[in-house]
Amino acid sequence: xxxxxxxxxxxxxxxGSAAALFLAERGEDVIVLERAGGPTQASVRNAGGVRAQCxxxxxxxxxLASIALWRDLxxxxxxxxxxxxxxxxxxxxxxPTLDALATESVEEAQDGLATEVWDRAELxxxxxxxxxxxxxxxxxxxxxxxxxILATWMVVNAAKAAGARYLTGADVTHLDLDAGRVRxxxxxxxxDILRIEAPTLVHAAGPWTSALAATIGVRLPxxxxxxxxxxxxxxxxxxPEFVSSHxxxxxxxxxxxxxxxxxxxxxxxxxxxxxxxxxxIAHLARAVExxxxxxxxxxxxxxxxxxxxxxxxxxxxxxxxGVDGYVVAAGFSxxxxxxxxxxxxxxxxxxxxxxxxxxxxALHPDRFAAx
Amino acid sequence: MSCDVAVVGAGAAxxxxxxxxxxxxxxxxxxxxxxxxxxxxxxxxxxxxxxxSPTQVEGRELIEAAYAAGVEVRTGTSVWDAAARPDGVTxxxxxxxxxxxxxxxxxxxxxxxHERVAPFPGWTLPGVHTAGAVQAxxxxxxxxxxERVLFAGSGPLLLVxxxxxxxxxxxxxxxxxxxxxxxxxxxxxxxxxxxxxxQGERLREGLGGAVRxxxxxxxxxxxxxxxxxxxGDRVEGAVVSRVDRDWRPVAGTERTVSCDAIATxxxxxxxxxLLRLLGARMAxxxxxGGWVPTVAASMATSLPGVFAAGDCTGIGGAGLxxxxxxxAGLGAVAYVTGREPGRxxxxxxxxxxxxxxxxxTLFTPQPGLAELATPETVVCRCERVTRATVDAAxxxxxxxxxxxxxVTRCGMGPCQGRICLPAITRLADAGPPPEARAPLEPVxxxxxxxxx
Numbered sequence: 001x002x003x004x005x006x007x008x009x010x011x012x013x014x015x016g017s018a019a020a021l022f023l024a025e026r027g028e029d030v031i032v033l034e035r036a037g038g039p040t041q042a043s044v045r046n047a048g049g050v051r052a053q054c055x056x057x058x059x060x061x062x063x064l065a066s067i068a069l070w071r072d073l074x075x076x077x078x079x080x081x082x083x084x085x086x087x088x089x090x091x092x093x094x095x096p097t098l099d100a101l102a103t104e105s106v107e108e109a110q111d112g113l114a115t116e117v118w119d120r121a122e123l124x125x126x127x128x129x130x131x132x133x134x135x136x137x138x139x140x141x142x143x144x145x146x147x148x149i150l151a152t153w154m155v156v157n158a159a160k161a162a163g164a165r166y167l168t169g170a171d172v173t174h175l176d177l178d179a180g181r182v183r184x185x186x187x188x189x190x191x192d193i194l195r196i197e198a199p200t201l202v203h204a205a206g207p208w209t210s211a212l213a214a215t216i217g218v219r220l221p222x223x224x225x226x227x228x229x230x231x232x233x234x235x236x237x238x239x240p241e242f243v244s245s246h247x248x249x250x251x252x253x254x255x256x257x258x259x260x261x262x263x264x265x266x267x268x269x270x271x272x273x274x275x276x277x278x279x280x281i282a283h284l285a286r287a288v289e290x291x292x293x294x295x296x297x298x299x300x301x302x303x304x305x306x307x308x309x310x311x312x313x314x315x316x317x318x319x320x321x322g323v324d325g326y327v328v329a330a331g332f333s334x335x336x337x338x339x340x341x342x343x344x345x346x347x348x349x350x351x352x353x354x355x356x357x358x359x360x361x362a363l364h365p366d367r368f369a370a371x
Numbered sequence: 372m373s374c375d376v377a378v379v380g381a382g383a384a385x386x387x388x389x390x391x392x393x394x395x396x397x398x399x400x401x402x403x404x405x406x407x408x409x410x411x412x413x414x415x416x417x418x419x420x421x422x423x424s425p426t427q428v429e430g431r432e433l434i435e436a437a438y439a440a441g442v443e444v445r446t447g448t449s450v451w452d453a454a455a456r457p458d459g460v461t462x463x464x465x466x467x468x469x470x471x472x473x474x475x476x477x478x479x480x481x482x483x484x485h486e487r488v489a490p491f492p493g494w495t496l497p498g499v500h501t502a503g504a505v506q507a508x509x510x511x512x513x514x515x516x517x518e519r520v521l522f523a524g525s526g527p528l529l530l531v532x533x534x535x536x537x538x539x540x541x542x543x544x545x546x547x548x549x550x551x552x553x554x555x556x557x558x559x560x561x562x563x564x565x566x567x568x569x570q571g572e573r574l575r576e577g578l579g580g581a582v583r584x585x586x587x588x589x590x591x592x593x594x595x596x597x598x599x600x601x602x603g604d605r606v607e608g609a610v611v612s613r614v615d616r617d618w619r620p621v622a623g624t625e626r627t628v629s630c631d632a633i634a635t636x637x638x639x640x641x642x643x644x645l646l647r648l649l650g651a652r653m654a655x656x657x658x659x660g661g662w663v664p665t666v667a668a669s670m671a672t673s674l675p676g677v678f679a680a681g682d683c684t685g686i687g688g689a690g691l692x693x694x695x696x697x698x699a700g701l702g703a704v705a706y707v708t709g710r711e712p713g714r715x716x717x718x719x720x721x722x723x724x725x726x727x728x729x730x731x732t733l734f735t736p737q738p739g740l741a742e743l744a745t746p747e748t749v750v751c752r753c754e755r756v757t758r759a760t761v762d763a764a765x766x767x768x769x770x771x772x773x774x775x776x777x778v779t780r781c782g783m784g785p786c787q788g789r790i791c792l793p794a795i796t797r798l799a800d801a802g803p804p805p806e807a808r809a810p811l812e813p814v815x816x817x818x819x820x821x822x823x
Contacts, residue, residue, distance in 0.1 A: 037770045044777060149777050168768065233785065233813060257754075257780070275650075278452050278463060281809060285819035295817030300785065302808050 001194050005031040005165070007351060008185055008198035010172050010212070011205035012036075013043035014148075014337055015329050017155045017164075018344020019202050024162035026348055031196055032159070033170040033187055035205075039152045042206050045274075045305025046337045047229065047253060047263045048148040049242050051088040053108060053115050053140035054101075056314060059335060060111055061358045062342040067142065069341035070151070077158055081151040082256040086240035088143030089127065091134045091290065093247045101138040108140075115140045129239055131292055145242045145253045148337050155340065170194060175201060175216050175326070182325030200325045200351055207272070207308035209330035218320045221368045222331050223309045226267040228280040230287070231301040234258035238293050245290060252287050252294075260294060262287040266307065266334070276302040307334045316365040317343065318350065327351060328365050374398040374443075376703045377462055377475035379450055379645060382410020383689040384681025384696035385481030386433045391700025392479075393440035397707055400473060401437060402448040402464060404812075407511075408434045410483055411503060412689040414510045421513055421539070452809035453478075455649050455674055463809075470818050477676040477703045480646050481696060484639035484660065484682040486528075487736065488790045490750045490758070491743035493600025493609075494635070502532040502636035515541040517632025521609050523547040523597035524636035525618075526734045527577065527688075530591070532634060534580030537587045544630050546584060547595035547611055549618045549740075550733050554594075559732050566729025569722050573690075598625065598743065600633055609633055618739030638734045639686045640793050646683065647807035649674055655804070658731030659685030661793060662804045669702035669712060670695055678702050686730065691723035741794065751791040753784020761795060772805050785813065 007023050009016045012034030020030045050070055052063035074081050092098040098117070105115045118126060119136045126139070160166060170189040177183060184197040203209050207224040214220075235258050244251035250264040262284045267277070281302060288295045310316060310331035317329050329347055332339065342358065349356045376392040378385045381403035389401040401408070409415040413430025416423060423431070437444060445466070452463040459476040486501040493499070500516050502524065508514045509532075519542050522533040533546045556563035567574065584591050594613055598620050601608040613624035641660045647653060651664045652673035663685045670678045680699035681692035698715050705712035744750055746759035756779045764778045772795055775781060781795055782788030788795075792805055 037774060038768050040774065040777075153778065230816075231783075232816065276808060278454055278461070278809070281452065282819060285816050288816045288820045295820070296815060298813035298815050299810050299819060300813050301783065301787065302810065 001192055002197070003031060003194065004197045005029045006198065007031075007200045007202060008033065008196050009202040009204060010185065011203070011209070012156065012166060012168070013039045013041060013204065013206060014152045014155060014340035015043075015332070015343050016202065016204035017152070017159045018340045019204065019329065019347040020164035020344075021155060021159040021162050022345045022348035023351060024159060024164045026352055028351070030159075030164040031198070032164055032166045033172050033185070033196075034166060034168045035171050037168050039156060042227070042305045042307055042332070042336060043152040043340070044149045045303065046148050046227065046334065047251060047261055048145045048151070048255075048337065049088070049251070049253065050083070050146055050338045051140065051143035051242065052113050053088055053138060053143055054090050054104065057107070057111065058358070058360060058362045059314065059339065060108065060113060062339045062346070062360070064111070064113060065345070065358055066339050066342035069345065070146065073154060073158060073341060077154055079150065079154040081154055082147035083144065083151070084146070084256070085142055085144035086242070088140045089137050089241040089243045091123070091130070091137040091243060091245050093134060093245065095135050097247060098136040105138055113140065114142070127239070127241070129291065129293055130243065131290055133289065139241070143242065147255065152337070167194065172212060175212060177216050177323065180322055180324055182323065200327065202327045202329060202347055202351070204329040206330060206332075206336075207306050209308065209328065213328065216323060216326070218323060218326070218328070220316055220328065220330060220365060221311055223268055224272050225307045225309045226269070226274060226304050227263060227307050227334060228265050228267065228276045228284065228302065228304040229261055229263040230281065230284045230299050231303070232260040232262075232294060232297040233300045235260065235297055239291060243290060248286060248289065250284060250287050250290060252291060259300070260291070260297065266309070268309065272306050274304040274306060276304050307332070309333050311368065315339070315343070315363050317346065317360050317363040318365055320365050321369070372471065373474035374400045375476050375707050376400070376479065377402070377460070377473055378479040378481060379462070380410065380481035380483055380681065380683070381408035381444065381446065382481060382483050382681060383412055383433070383692035384699070385410070385479065386437050387693050387696030388479045388481060388678070388680055388700035388703065389442040390433075390437045390440045391697055392703050393437070393442045395704040395708070397704060399441070400443045400445060400475070402445045402450065404447070404449040406447050408437070408444055408446055411507065414507060416513075417511050427510070449812040450645055451812045451814050453645060453649055455677065459676060460649070465812055465814050465818070468815055468818050470814065470822050477706045478678070479699045479703055480677065480679045480683060481681045481692075481699070482642040482645055482683045484641050484686055485789055487637040487640045487793050489635070489637050489736075489740045489743060490748050490791070490794055491597070491599055492745050492748050493602065493606075495749055495752050496600050496602050496606050497604070498602065498606030498632045499600055500632065500634050502529050502634040505634040506532040506535055509536055509539060513539065515539055516634070517630070518542060519544050519630045520632045520634055521545055521547070521597065521628055521630040522634045522636070523595075523609070523611065525549040525736070526636055526638040529636045530577060530580045532636070533589070534583045537583050537589060543584065543587065543589045544628060545611070546589060546591045547597060548591070548593045549596045549614050549737070551593040552733055555733050562729055562732050565725045568725065570726055573726070596620065597633060597635065601627065606631055606633055614739060616737070618737035619742065620739070637736050637740060639682060641683045641685060643683055644807040644811050646672065646679060647804060648809065648811060649677060651677060651679070653804040656685060658728075658735050668698075669705075670699040671702055676706055685727065687723060687727035688730070690719075691727055694720045694723055744794070750794055751779075751781040751784065753786050754780040756781040771803070
């Protein structure tokens with residue numbers, strides 16, 4: 001089968017679908033190729049955190065844009081994505097860690113992000129349900145979390161409604177280039193061979209992006225990492241904030257249905273294996289050291305996703321030099337769900353040659369070209 | 372702690388496997404979730420006013436044989452996580468809130484089966500039970516579930532559980548078996564004859580059950596089924612009807628039965644969570660109850676040093692479980708010692724396998740069962756997900772059990788899909804075997820945080 005499009009998007013997760021949505025809204029004829037039946041990987045296998053605090057400057061600006069877009073998309077579609085701006089609380093075990101958070105708070109204020117630094121007493125007063133072991137915390141009231149499954153499907157359905165065509169069960173096998181310019185791609189779908197002619201390709205296939213990119217000589221430094229999560233039994237409201245400890249490598253949030261989701265351990269074992277190991281479970285159970293009320297609850301389920309880590313844990317976004325029409329959007333290092341809508345809009349702006357709302361030159365994939 | 376052989380499940384297969392291993396001189400640990408060894412078929416009484424049945428006496432002997440052989444029996448203990456190592460298997464155990472670790476060189480999985488639960492209108496009303504639960508309450512505690520009980524479904528356990536309840540003086544209003552065994556048997560005369568060959572005891576038990584029901588005045592109807600449960604706060608009755616070969620209700624045959632409890636039984640589903648967690652190769656075999664591990668003649672699974680026996684390898688009953696348990700025990704001994712396996716009772720095995728084939732021919736659920744649920748019927752009672760929600764997810768593109776689960780939350784509650792996923796499998800495409808993940812049983816955060 002032969003199809004033509006103005007943009008072909010490889011990967012129907014949050015990034016690919018948000019790109020498809022904003023491209024289709026700009027009048028582009030978009031085809032999305034998705035290997036599975038819908039979003040099944042990191043887009044839906046994450047903790048659903050939507051936060052702007054504790055980020056690198058470019059990501060902070062993207063996150064601020066994303067937060068506005070998440071709210072707007074939920075309002076526009078009328079879908080309940082369980083989005084809750086209950087605040088994000090980054091706790092600090094030691095005074096030096098708290099000092100570093102205070103420094104970060106100043107930089108955040110310069111970008112228009114309001115955060116508060118709480119000392120030990122303030123943390124006890126504001127979040128008495130947390131353990132008393134912390135020296136303090138940084139709090140961002142406008143951050144929060146959503147249900148990543150419902151939210152990603154909302155974006156997929158919005159992209160479809162805007163006119164993007166989704167080909168599911170489609171495994172992209174070749175990217176076609178001619179004289180340094182994208183011509184299209186080939187894929188297999190249910191035994192059929194698909195040929196898609198498109199002058200622009202958006203490649204947003206998470207950790208699976210690098211293998212296919214390598215076939216056209218583009219080297220992307222992506223490492224798969226397992227992101228394991230625990231889910232508690234349902235419980236009455238325990239904590240409104242998304243709480244994380246960088247020092248303990250544990251974060252947690254309570255979903256709308258009452259279950260507490262715990263994550264924070266990223267295992268790089270060189271595989272795409274999503275089986276949660278016992279060591280990961282034992283590590284994440286330490287969430288009781290943050291939220292003692294969790295102790296009497298049971299661990300009901302575990303699951304894992306595969307993240308695409310880059311060496312600097314920042315995304316690869318842009319057109320690698322020498323491959324016109326090829327836009328890479330990968331390497332989100334666990335930040336893709338939150339940033340998804342803003343990244344999608346930025347991709348649409350890049351493809352259309354519009355000025356980008358957020359300056360993303362720092363994320364250009366060529367920064368690792370010498371590696 | 373470590374041992375040569377760990378056996379999970381102290382029913383017919385597990386008791387026999389552990390006894391064989393311990394008799395060969397291997398250190399053997401047998402764990403079971405229940406408070407007493409015996410499993411479902413040989414369930415031992417906790418406190419009951421009735422004298423033990425012949426089956427319970429037989430079970431008592433099996434348990435005593437295991438103790439006499441030196442098996443360390445740990446009841447009230449569940450496996451909540453497991454990992455295969457190059458030199459064996461690690462099991463993480465929970466007993467109440469106490470966690471422990473067991474390292475074994477070889478593992479025999481004998482986890483039995485769950486009853487298949489089919490959602491139908493009214494099935495979440497108090498008073499609707501599975502026949503196995505009715506039997507467990509009565510065998511273990513002498514407690515009847517109601518005063519006028521309707522039994523409906525398919526499989527020998529339906530008849531056996533109903534006959535057992537009649538013994539206690541409880542009124543069983545009707546027993547409705549969806550299959551017509553005589554007609555179905557006549558369609559497969561050779562399988563039937565072979566399956567019943569030297570099964571005098573089973574036939575006697577079945578006929579004995581039918582006779583007891585008849586004496587109590589309980590009609591036993593074949594080709595009938597229950598369509599929905601009636602009642603406001605609890606069961607007050609049921610609508611029953613004739614069903615055709617596909618178990619679809621026959622129009623115009625519906626009538627109302629008055630009862631205060633309903634016991635349903637739609638055969639059994641192999642309990643394969645531990646095998647799937649470990650990554651054993653699985654095959655979908657509807658006639659064996661669904662997903663089962665692929666096993667060699669020695670009952671070895673695809674994983675080195677991991678054996679499986681009994682109903683978790685395919686529904687076949689206690690007789691086959693005993694033989695498979697013996698084979699798995701012999702296989703485990705050979706694996707640990709490096710010696711040739713001992714002689715297995717192959718004639719009994721062949722006889723029991725023929726019966727297993729007949730059981731699969733007669734009692735494999737038919738498509739009509741999945742159609743009982745109406746759009747409003749709750750299919751996942753933990754998360755209160757209706758049939759309409761699942762159908763909408765399938766229509767919107769969720770094709771596999773995993774994606775239906777993700778979109779609807781069906782199967783994400785405390786039962787972790789044991790009840791609802793077999794039903795969902797019939798609504799969505801089967802796909803790959805559903806993933807099993809730790810924890811196999813809920814475990815408290817505090818316990819895991821303090822002792823891993």
